[in-house]
Amino acid sequence: MSGAAVRTVGLTKVFGSHVAADSVDLEIRTGEVLGFLGPNGAGKTTTINMILGLLQPTSGYVELFGEKADWTQSKMRRRIGTLLDGVELYPYLSAKENLQVFRKAFGGIPLCSVDKVLSAVGLSSRADDKVSGFSQGMKRRLGLALSLLPDPDILILDEPANGLDPKGIKDLRDLLKGLARAGKGVFLSSHLLHEVEVICDRVVILRKGKVIAEGKVNDLITETPTIELAVDRPQEAEKILLAKPEVSSVSRTGNRLTVQYNSCKTHAGTLLDTMPGLDNHERLAQLLNKSLASHGIFAYELILHSGSLEQVFFDVLKEVG
Ligand SMILES: Nc1ncnc2c1ncn2[C@@H]1O[C@H](COP(=O)(O)OP(=O)(O)O)[C@@H](O)[C@H]1O
Ligand SMILES: [Mg+2]
Known part of the structure; x- marks a missing residue:
């Protein structure tokens, strides 16, 4: 060694x-x-x-x-x-x-x-x-x-x-x-x-x-970027999100959901391909928000974690207070 x-x-x-x-x-x-x-x-x-x-x-x-x-x-x-x-x-x-x-x-x-x-x-x-x-x-x-x-x-x-x-x-x-x-x-x-x-x-x-x-x-660097949502019907929201093909996993803590997705995968025919000017991360955030809203669930917080070291850096600084 x-x-x-x-x-x-x-x-x-x-x-x-x-x-x-x-x-x-x-x-x-x-x-x-x-x-x-x-x-x-x-x-x-x-x-x-x-x-x-x-x-x-x-x-x-x-x-x-x-x-x-x-x-x-x-x-x-x-x-x-x-x-x-x-x-x-x-x-x-x-x-x-x-x-x-x-x-x-x-x-x-x-x-x-x-x-x-x-x-x-x-x-x-x-x-x-x-x-x-x-x-x-x-x-x-x-x-x-x-x-x-x-x-x-x-x-x-x-x-x-x-x-x-x-x-x-x-x-x-x-x-x-x-x-x-x-x-x-x-x-x-x-x-x-x-x-x-x-x-x-x-x-x-x-x-x-x-x-x-x-x-x-x-x-x-977290392997995949994530989207964090705060909603008032988290269990229901989790099911809706998991049904989306773009979403690979959802974790839930209280009213907070953290959504993981594969940033490389785009799905033809979804909103991801039809929102010019936004990156995939932003497009997906919109898509998820829209799905939830169509079920009458309105996110009251939406945070995009890019998965860059910068995000890690600021997260770490936040954690330490
Ligand atoms: N010779 C010195 N005397 C007193 N305080 C110092 C001296 N050198 C650095 N500091 C203080 O120590 C801290 C760390 O400084 P420094 O090592 O230069 O930080 P960085 O390189 O990360 O910007 C700062 O608060 C700075 O003001
Ligand atoms: Mg220095």
């Missing part, structure tokens, strides 16, 4: 009376992209800085490759790459020259690594161009190339998509996925739920310094 490359154990940081990170336990594994999700102020940067040894924990500790983290060991530092906001590139040097400067500073890195990392981040064709002419996305990728120079096993990135345009975000996403496929572990924080949903294999959701949910993206 492959162990975690990075493990935090009860990692806690208190600023004055404010608990910014509260007993955070998480594991970063090689070969996967782990998302660290949470609203602004949740404690993501604080946690990341403690993992990187830039901030002393109030309590708890970090394990790197099965040993207690010791950042005085360059051997250990080299196995963890990061992309910090503060990294300054030399604007009047080329991409390649910037990498040469850092290669010398790191020491012991073969010359061929420069071309290798340039290729890894898709900048080979711009190797000799001055960084001053680079877009934000290209600079971010060059920053990533710098962090890849010592060939780290793990990359820890704090909001790497910030400030990038959609193309830059997509390029970065493909790049990080590729790195994970090549066996590296990627840990990235984000408050952009959609970004995390598409890029990460697993996510850890942080709220007010605490991990409130953790798991595989696919497990956190």
